[in-house]
Amino acid sequence: MNLSHALCRLSVLLVAAFATSSAHAKPCGGIALEAGTLTLGDNLPVDGVMTPAAEACIRAIAAEFMQRDDIRSITVAARFPEGERRDNSALLRARDIADRLIASGVPTSRVSAVAPRTRANETAKIHFAYVQRRTTRPVGMIVGLAGDASLGDEVGSLTPTTQGALITPQQFLSTSPGSLVDVKLLDGSQVRIDSDSIIRFGRVKFNERLERSVQLELMKGNAEILASRARGPFELATPSAIAGVRGTRFRIAIVDKTTRVETLGGGVQLSADGKGVNVNGGKGSRTLTGGAAPETPRDLLKAPHLTWPLLGEVQPEAFQLKWREVGKAAQYKVQLARDTTFTKEARVVIVDINSLLLSHTELADGKWYWRVSAVDPDGFVGMGSKIYGFTLPAATQE
Numbered sequence: 001m002n003l004s005h006a007l008c009r010l011s012v013l014l015v016a017a018f019a020t021s022s023a024h025a026k027p028c029g030g031i032a033l034e035a036g037t038l039t040l041g042d043n044l045p046v047d048g049v050m051t052p053a054a055e056a057c058i059r060a061i062a063a064e065f066m067q068r069d070d071i072r073s074i075t076v077a078a079r080f081p082e083g084e085r086r087d088n089s090a091l092l093r094a095r096d097i098a099d100r101l102i103a104s105g106v107p108t109s110r111v112s113a114v115a116p117r118t119r120a121n122e123t124a125k126i127h128f129a130y131v132q133r134r135t136t137r138p139v140g141m142i143v144g145l146a147g148d149a150s151l152g153d154e155v156g157s158l159t160p161t162t163q164g165a166l167i168t169p170q171q172f173l174s175t176s177p178g179s180l181v182d183v184k185l186l187d188g189s190q191v192r193i194d195s196d197s198i199i200r201f202g203r204v205k206f207n208e209r210l211e212r213s214v215q216l217e218l219m220k221g222n223a224e225i226l227a228s229r230a231r232g233p234f235e236l237a238t239p240s241a242i243a244g245v246r247g248t249r250f251r252i253a254i255v256d257k258t259t260r261v262e263t264l265g266g267g268v269q270l271s272a273d274g275k276g277v278n279v280n281g282g283k284g285s286r287t288l289t290g291g292a293a294p295e296t297p298r299d300l301l302k303a304p305h306l307t308w309p310l311l312g313e314v315q316p317e318a319f320q321l322k323w324r325e326v327g328k329a330a331q332y333k334v335q336l337a338r339d340t341t342f343t344k345e346a347r348v349v350i351v352d353i354n355s356l357l358l359s360h361t362e363l364a365d366g367k368w369y370w371r372v373s374a375v376d377p378d379g380f381v382g383m384g385s386k387i388y389g390f391t392l393p394a395a396t397q398e
């Protein structure tokens with residue numbers, strides 16, 4: 001597959017959304033699919049009484065399965081103790097839930113019901129298992145890698161990856177502390193995964209009509225998205241927020257139990273607890289796990305004005321990157337790389353003052369580019385400065 005050719009041909013319109021995992025906001029208390037097992041935050045009742053909450057949960061399970069066309073079959077298992085199996089109640093309960101999944105839209109041919117025996121000391125419970133058809137068609141490529149990163153199908157068994165590696169649906173990508181990874185999807189959208197982060201490329205699908213359906217999940221850390229204009233949904237989930245964007249560049253971070261969004265261009269609709277705010281370019285907002293409504297958007301700090309170096313060579317022994325102070329800034333985020341897209345040998349340094357001392361101990365000789373963003377006391381990263389370059393000559397050998 002020629003990924004570069006596909007990247008040039010595809011042009012799609014983006015709508016992104018982040019999902020809330022608050023047990024009080026989601027049916028079933030949250031739904032997770034991994035390694036052939038569907039797990040619920042709140043188990044379905046085993047007594048056969050179908051409450052409104054249980055009905056909503058089953059509809060949510062059906063919706064989850066239907067949007068995953070890589071799932072071939074679903075098994076509903078009512079695992080009851082022997083004393084509760086003699087009158088066929090366990091199988092009848094499993095069949096009832098299976099029928100409700102079918103009534104909610106899941107094809108009949110994909111659903112079955114069983115009543116297996118319980119294990120020792122196991123209480124009655126409804127289980128869900130599925131068989132997944134593995135898709136190996138690449139949907140993205142690692143185009144930039146600084147440091148170490150790992151890729152794979154399960155978080156617990158990721159293996160080291162390299163620049164140029166292809167990414168297929170359902171894979172996890174993890175970055176080590178101090179590392180950065182840039183991924184380009186088939187539609188041209190770019191995803192930057194920062195240091196010590198984990199992202200899952202859940203449902204990523206493109207068709208012959210140049211339409212897409214993308215669902216990513218940021219499980220830990222920070223990511224920056226440059227969304228191409230596209231047709232079809234593009235979802236990005238975190239543990240505590242829902243947002244929708246169109247043709248937008250934005251950052252998203254998970255810090256403790258807070259999801260923070262910083263919009264650099266376009267607009268983001270950030271929602272939680274049934275309430276939402278528009279986070280337009282140059283603004284930021286955040287929401288907390290547990291259903292807290294998002295904060296009123298704040299202004300991001302202005303871009304710093306870089307003062308030196310702006311061009312030419314610098315001293316190889318030691319030199320300072322300098323910029324003007326930004327009001328209300330608590331820190332500054334300095335980015336350096338070999339290219340203006342900040343994908344080659346990229347690195348990030350956080351400093352408390354408006355300068356950074358560097359030398360050959362930090363950077364190899366040759367051309368470098370740099371930019372700076374101010375960070376406010378709450379951790380919101382402001383707008384990026386203009387990009388300037390400098391050349392670090394080879395160190396003199398004594």
